[in-house]
Amino acid sequence: MPNGVAVGEDGVTRCFWAAKHPDYQTYHDLEWGFPVRDDRRLFEKICLEGFQAGLSWLTILRKREAFRRAFAGFEIAKVARFDGRRVERLLADPRIVRHRGKIESAIQNAKRALELIEQEGSLARFMWQFEPGPKERPRRMTRAAIVALTQTPSSQALSRELRRRGFTFVGPTTMYALMQSVGLVNDHIEGCDARPRAQAARARFRRPA
Numbered sequence: 001m002p003n004g005v006a007v008g009e010d011g012v013t014r015c016f017w018a019a020k021h022p023d024y025q026t027y028h029d030l031e032w033g034f035p036v037r038d039d040r041r042l043f044e045k046i047c048l049e050g051f052q053a054g055l056s057w058l059t060i061l062r063k064r065e066a067f068r069r070a071f072a073g074f075e076i077a078k079v080a081r082f083d084g085r086r087v088e089r090l091l092a093d094p095r096i097v098r099h100r101g102k103i104e105s106a107i108q109n110a111k112r113a114l115e116l117i118e119q120e121g122s123l124a125r126f127m128w129q130f131e132p133g134p135k136e137r138p139r140r141m142t143r144a145a146i147v148a149l150t151q152t153p154s155s156q157a158l159s160r161e162l163r164r165r166g167f168t169f170v171g172p173t174t175m176y177a178l179m180q181s182v183g184l185v186n187d188h189i190e191g192c193d194a195r196p197r198a199q200a201a202r203a204r205f206r207r208p209a
Helices: 016-020 022-030 039-052 057-070 076-080 084-091 100-120 123-130 143-148 153-164 172-181 194-204
Strands: 005-007 013-015
Touching (some): 016 022, 039 057, 039 076, 123 153
Antiparallel strands (some): 005 013
């Protein structure tokens, strides 16, 4: 595993963490690190990263379709209307992570997201303001670099601003994981087959204005 990449049985070179399970491989190859501008998808990521706290991301990936069914496809306006009875139904659903605090956080975050969209124009426009500049990025993306990157000044700033607006389960480490997953940063290790594809996707991507 030079530099932290691994060659799978399919001959694809991936970041070390994606070699462990087929679900990780699909997520790594097609989603992680590729830029997102859709508000619904960004809201879903905020929620799922919050649910992941204290758990493995593989657990969340395996439950993602169940989460989507339980949370109305993460349509922000619909989730914002969830009431106490809906919370109790979610707590009884074994297909998702049954944590009252995280469930109630997702609902409250939907309400805060609607306010943010009204003020900023879109969740995407707000989020992409926190894309870090080159001075904040490692000179070379290696296994050591990615292991050390648990939070950054940009993820800290994003976390502070979201918390100021009333969001919860949005700490700086959680927000850095979010930034990785939606392409605000490209943390694919050098030598990984997905890294140049993510770079090309970012080059084509137009920041929401």
